[in-house]
Amino acid sequence: MLDEICPLNLLVRKLEIRTRLNNDDKAGILSLPYKRRAYERTSYLVREGEGHHGLCRLMVSGFGYRHRVASNGNRQLVGIVLPGDALDFQQLVLDRADHNIQAATRVVLLEINRLALKTLAADQPNVGSAIWRETLIDASIFQEWILNVGRRNAKSRLAHFISEYAMKMDISGFRGGEQYEFPLTQEQIGDATGLTSVHVNRMLHELVRDGAITYFRPYLTIADRAQLYQIAGFNKQYLHLDQLASPAADPDFMPNPK
Amino acid sequence: MLDEICPLNLLVRKLEIRTRLNNDDKAGILSLPYKRRAYERTSYLVREGEGHHGLCRLMVSGFGYRHRVASNGNRQLVGIVLPGDALDFQQLVLDRADHNIQAATRVVLLEINRLALKTLAADQPNVGSAIWRETLIDASIFQEWILNVGRRNAKSRLAHFISEYAMKMDISGFRGGEQYEFPLTQEQIGDATGLTSVHVNRMLHELVRDGAITYFRPYLTIADRAQLYQIAGFNKQYLHLDQLASPAADPDFMPNPK
């Protein structure tokens, strides 16, 4: 894979999911200074409250999760980080991290010089808004998680979590048939869905019994996607995948047919 | 108030909470074309899925809430909109709204031409990143709501919701002693916290009995802030209020004292 030669292609490909990049944009990204760096499973990749250290990072391989801890010690995952996802591009405009990111598997990160990326984003506004856009997609996903945890029962929550996971994997190009690498423990799934690991276990088995999925860690297969989505009440609209379908020209000032 | 003369001051003041604006920045904002517009209570100000209509809007007076609806019909609030808050600046980089915004009271909005704002944000990167920063603060608040709904019990959830509300009101300059305008119905509070209105009612009474708050709709008073925060497990760090305290110079390339 070309990524092996220059992992910055991962970033280009990520942004191109929702933004049309021209050759200058791509060249600018590909000329960013970078390094690779590996971390062991369970390593903290970002710690809540910590200021930035001059690097913006991207997941090259492996999986991570974003989480916060309540004062009572309870942990809540607020996001999953897949290969190709940015870890901490918020640093471009925020001074400190507001959540933790931990490695769910052994991971390799791409480290980009923060100031170089910031300069690129300012000089080529198309790149800047592409990155901004990605952070807003994350925000949309956060909202969906509030809905998921607040207003769905345990089985739907799980089904929704899995649906979103699979969809994000598909987007990132990791689809191999209906089988997905899914390395999270049931404890972690519970922390993502606001459930206990015990109940996650039971509901997971129900989804299997229903014929919606099969699950042999670390692999999860979607046996009946329609049914899974139906149980989840899953509607992918919130992932904003239709950005590229819209007209290139800015439709501002168009008369508004109310 | 000066806002009466030019409501764009509201936007300047909002951004200045977390960003140092120079005179050019302020002048640029204050010269944006705008209109005011009023809406009745319960009006939809933004509808999920709708494309933009050439306007970016700011709440001038009144209160609103952001929400999504699950396929089973359950509603979940994902944010409260206070006077001074931007409604839909995401439109600057996203094609369609991913959640609804509804008026909780009669409201007055400030409508800014989207393209003019976009141009300003590009020409004066300091303004652009100030707006980007605000959208990231919202994302941080979304994360906290996931934690709130997912990992706190009913009483803590309510206390946390109230704590955040009061803190945001303080920030926006709406503090009058310990009493706050708080126009939400218990049904809406329930939809914000993932509870039923019946249980909200019971927990609200418990907080009153504990001496943490008093509540006569539409006014809520914080009787014992320390206790309320303690019940909530509230830590304001996620609101990123210390942005201005950090050094003006970009600390990149500073040796990292690990």
Added chain:
DNA sequence: CGAGATTTTGAAGGCACTCAAATACCGTGG
């Protein structure tokens, strides 16, 4: 003053939790 919306209260039930123990799995080292 009346109608609808909202709040309040009570009683009963269920979904998901807690606690606990058995089983299975995995990576490591001998």
Added chain:
DNA sequence: CCACGGTATTTGAGTGCCTTCAAAATCTCG
């Protein structure tokens, strides 16, 4: 290649927080 220890999964029984259902009381506002 197997033994071993720690981690993760699975299962069961009992409990409780919050929901549901329902009705009364109160508020709001035209």
